Amino acid sequence: QSVLTQPPSVSGAPGQRVTISCTGSSSNIGASDHVHWYQQVPGTAPKLLIYEIINRPSGVPDRFSGSKSGTSASLAITGLQAEDEADYYCQSHDISLNAYVFGSGTKVTVL
């Protein structure tokens, strides 16, 4: 059972906007700016998508954006494309566990 909770799935039509929530606590997201997001196409390694809440690594389209409020973080995908169909994971550091933790993962389906 992950300490960071994500919806199991979200879906949207091409061109639409979808958001993925990541709900934590005062021990992790609420205590840290070190919130990151990863994209994983099944059968491949995860790819860093967003780091430190809002930053995109070079090469990541600006259709992807991150935010945080209190003990929750969110990933938004605007202008949804077929290639965005993948699993998405949030990550933070948990001070109680003294370990990095990943969210439960969200499968994005493009209708």
Next chain:
Amino acid sequence: EVELVESGGGLVQPGGSLRLSCAVSGFTFSGSWLAWVRQAPGQGLEWLANINQDGSVKNYVASVKGRFTISRDNAKNSLYLQMSSLKSEDTAVYFCTRDRAAGTHDYWGQGTLVTVSS
């Protein structure tokens, strides 16, 4: 080009041991924190351990503490994970990663599958 190549996975019996290796090229190995992350079949990601640049600082998730040991050899640009007292729930694909800063895993290997079964 950055490359992280894991090896050493395979089938092992419960209670057994296995050593994973990760050969790294394309970035300054000795200047980087490194980590292991695993993914059980059909499940999510689980951070396991990290190690600092000279190997003097190591952190572990509770589920593997005392059973797994992370280490590195800066002369060989290699990262290791020694796993012992393996359980069926350790069955997973194991990824080595670079931790650029505060858990930011920017480079990943392709993973190596460890299956714990009798």
